[in-house]
Amino acid sequence: MTYWPAWLSGLALALVALTHWLTVRRMLAVSGRFTQLVNRLREGPPAEGDEGAMSEAELLAAVQAMALAEFGEEAIDAATAAEAEAEGGAPDGHTESAAAPFAQVSPQPLWLHAGFLGALFVGGLLSMLVAGGLSLDWSLASAGFTASFGDGAVSYTVLLLGGVLIGWGTRMSGGCTSGHGLCGVSRAQPGSLVATCAFFGTGIVVSLLLEALL
Amino acid sequence: MYSLFKHAGTLSVFKIRYCNGAFETCARYELASKGRTVPLRLMPNGHTLKAPE
Numbered sequence: 001m002t003y004w005p006a007w008l009s010g011l012a013l014a015l016v017a018l019t020h021w022l023t024v025r026r027m028l029a030v031s032g033r034f035t036q037l038v039n040r041l042r043e044g045p046p047a048e049g050d051e052g053a054m055s056e057a058e059l060l061a062a063v064q065a066m067a068l069a070e071f072g073e074e075a076i077d078a079a080t081a082a083e084a085e086a087e088g089g090a091p092d093g094h095t096e097s098a099a100a101p102f103a104q105v106s107p108q109p110l111w112l113h114a115g116f117l118g119a120l121f122v123g124g125l126l127s128m129l130v131a132g133g134l135s136l137d138w139s140l141a142s143a144g145f146t147a148s149f150g151d152g153a154v155s156y157t158v159l160l161l162g163g164v165l166i167g168w169g170t171r172m173s174g175g176c177t178s179g180h181g182l183c184g185v186s187r188a189q190p191g192s193l194v195a196t197c198a199f200f201g202t203g204i205v206v207s208l209l210l211e212a213l214l
Numbered sequence: 215m216y217s218l219f220k221h222a223g224t225l226s227v228f229k230i231r232y233c234n235g236a237f238e239t240c241a242r243y244e245l246a247s248k249g250r251t252v253p254l255r256l257m258p259n260g261h262t263l264k265a266p267e
Contacts, residue, residue, distance in 0.1 A: 039251040054255075054263070062263045063225055070259055071227050079227035171249060 002131050017182050024108075027183040030120065031176035037113040148214040169199065232258035 004012070020028040054062070067076055128134050139146070149155040170176045173195045175184065181200075184192020232240040241260040245252045255263040 035249070036251070039249075043251055059263065060225075063228075063257070066257060066259070066261060066263070067225060067227055071231065076227050079230050082230070083226040 004127065004131065013182060017178075017186075027179065029175060029179040029183070030117075031170045032179060033113045033116050035171075036108070037110065037117065040110050040113070144211075148210060173198075228258055 003009075017028045020026070071079075125134065139151075146155070149158050173180065173191075175192070175195065177196075177199070180189075180192040180195040185196050232243075237243050240258040242252050242256055242258055245256070253262060257263060
C-alpha cells in the first residue's frame with residue numbers, strides 16, 4: 001500500500017479541521033461525535049424544553065433571573081466587581097453581551113453525527129482509490145506486529161486490549177488524537193498539550209520497548 | 215453554557231461559585247463526569263432554563 005506523503009496528509013488534516021470549524025462552528029472531534037451518537041441512541045432525543053426556541057435576549061434574561069434568585073443581588077454585585085477587577089476594567093454593572101457565543105451552539109441532529117463518522121470511512125476509501133486502487137487487506141496488522149505477536153488468538157487479544165485502552169484513555173482525557181492533537185495543540189490548550197505528549201510519548205516508548213524486548 | 219458565564223457581568227457569579235468554586239456540586243459537571251449528555255440549558259444548580267410561555 002502506498003501512503004500519502006506526510007506533509008500532504010498534514011495539510012489535508014488541517015484543511016478538514018478548518019472546514020469543520022468554518023461550516024459547523026465546532027472543533028473537530030471524532031470521539032466526541034461518537035460519544036454524542038451513542039448517548040443519543042441510549043438516552044433518546046433531548047428532553048422537552050431543551051431545544052425550544054429562545055432568543056438571545058430571553059436566554060440572557062432567564063439566566064439573570066436564575067442568578068438573582070439563587071445568589072441574591074449582593075453576591076452578584078460582588079462577583080461582577082471581582083470579575084471586572086480581575087480583567088483590569090471597571091465594573092460594568094448589569095450590561096453584558098454574553099449570549100452571542102452561546103447562541104451559536106445548539107444540539108446537532110443524529111444524522112449529522114452518523115454522517116460524519118460514515119464520512120471517515122468513505123474518506124478512507126477515496127484516499128485508497130486516489131493512491132492507486134482499492135485493495136482489501138485482511139491481515140491483522142503490519143509484519144512487525146505479526147512477528148511480535150503472531151497471527152493467532154494472542155494477536156487478537158492484544159489488538160482488543162489495545163482498543164479498549166485507547167477508548168478508556170480517550171474518555172479519561174476528554175478527547176482523542178483529532179480533538180487534542182489537531183485542534184487542542186493548534187490552539188495551545190494546556191490540557192491538550194499534556195494529553196498529546198502523553199499518548200504520543202507513550203506510543204514511542206512502548207514501540208521502542210517492544211522492539212528491544214521481542 | 216460556560217461561554218455564557220465566562221464574561222464579566224451578572225452571570226460571572228455562576229463561574230465563580232461553580233466552575234472555579236464548588237465544581238463537584240455542578241449539575242453539568244456531574245453529568246459530564248458520568249459520560250452522560252449534558253442538556254444545553256441545564257444550569258449548574260440543576261434547574262433547566264425554560265422558554266417563556
